[in-house]
Amino acid sequence: MTAGNNLRAVVIGCGHYLPERVVENAEFEAALDTNDEWIRTRSGIERRHFAAEGETTSMMATAAAQAALDDAGLTADDVDAIVLATSTADFTFPSAATMVQAQLGMKQGYAFDVQAVCAGFVFALTNANALIVSGQARRVLVIGAETFSKIMDWTDRSTCVLFGDGAGAVLLEAQNGTGAPTDRGILSTDLNSDGRYRDLLYVDGGVSTGTSGYLRMQGNQVFRHAVGKLAATATTAMERAGVTTADIDWVVPHQANIRIIQGTAKKLDLPMDNVVVTVQDHGNTSAASIPLALSVGRQRGQIKQGDLIVTEAIGGGLAWGAVVLRW
Template sequence: MAGRSVVVGVGHYLPERIVPNSEFEKTLDTTDEWIKTRSGIERRHFAAEDETTSDLATKAAEAALADAGLTADDIDAIVVATSTADLTFPSAATMVQAQLGMTKGFAFDVQAVCAGFVFALTNANALIVSGQAKRVLVIGAETFSRIMDWTDRSTCVLFGDGAGALVLELQEGEGTAQDRGILATDLNSDGRYKDLLYVDGGVSTQSTGHLRMQGNQVFRHAVEKLTKTAETALESAGLGNSDVDWIVPHQANIRIIQGTAKKMGLPMDNVVVTVQDHGNTSAASIPLALSVGKQRGQIKQGDLVVTEAIGGGLAWGAVVLRW
């Protein structure tokens, strides 16, 4: 027998305001066609002025708890993956804890930019397997619209706001690759590549800053590193690419998603794609896609799911789980 972290609930939240590509044509030298061709993005959601990352996270958490048939009292810990927390401190996770009315347990944030949810899921799994927690709410939430340079047409059209959440629960498995739950994880980072994707401001530099990205360079690293991390995680679970029912990738760019699937030898029919509707929601993109994928009837209990992501740092990783 082996303790496994099993997904028992999933949910998401998207802000009301939908921003189609055409809205950028008014202020930038760009077109709907150019954005669609280069990224696959058609629209994204932007948070309202009074809506913060912890607000989005709380709504996604409530949806995931409802899906699991649980309440905040059933949760031992909250891990929020975000690069756009409401305040410098405290963590967005403690704000979610308060908004949910959860007065016990613990909560903290994880910061690995677009790879944040994979890092959060890996940490939550470790907490469960080590006996530190029985049920963990894992949330990815972002308001990237707050760090955009609206004059930079190469970046500001790519990102959106949103949140997704999972409830992980300790369950007994047989210790085989047929178990439900998280079967393997793989995390990586290489700080030498900082200049490819970063925000040019922060607390100790005393400015908020804007997102800066060398898109071509990030693209060059993405397909190779995403394929390798996914295959490494599968191998450590004793599985191969042909065992995969669904790739649920970080939704950054349709060309990266297509390139990774092709390199893994899997058809796009086995990939959950939401980038057209959400844009790049950074740490929120994988849990958003998992929730939408379940809603659409794509992801079903027993399916083998691989999530993979790469983001600023560079940081990248993958999680293999049986739904």
């Protein structure tokens, strides 16, 4: 399909994958000075999933991608590109996306990773949208997948209880629209980053240290930035789409902390009844959290075709952004 002014990247399939192992808050009590109530009241998290030994990001991403393909009634042969958001790829290189490409049996097209930590899926959606509206791809698998359990410091109660593993995916297809906000598909995007805040959320490993490292976070400082930046990017994206909060059916936010989710909704003047919340069951799955929430929200019967959705996320970098799309 050639590029055109009214091409839209429309979601035609979605799916997710969660590892079998479910870790309740109480499991942390034996090794850490913490308890279920402490974790719940500060984060809203009740449980999370951890990958099994040998279960990798690319494996989970492949399962979620296959679920999205099955949902759309298509195969890997129908896909032009894969954009995978992750900060926990199996190896330094090759990209996890190319490993997913191989595991799906996809011999054509191209695949690459996007790394924007918890904002990764928003960045990946924006890149996939650009590929579609520019005519460089007709169908793109957009995946968020993480195994954050592999980079946790299990002695740090302020971080290790917050994160989980999992993957989610959507399949986007180029479809002709009218150019109006009533079109299905991605209507607008907004991306931002500010590298001055690197020390607020980072992993202290990499090629410079020769170790994989552990996640380090100044939680209070991240919280201070999160609500304002998330509300601002969502507002910008809505303005670009020509819609208002009154038009929004669902906010599907990055699932990091219930307090951030509630604070952002309040700042946007949106009731929590219009917010898809999964943080209690999955914890913070970083780049996987939004596609996981989209898939689970649809399974629950919350998200339906034609619904107007805002997704927003913030992560290490700092990097943050939002996407407005009609399901």
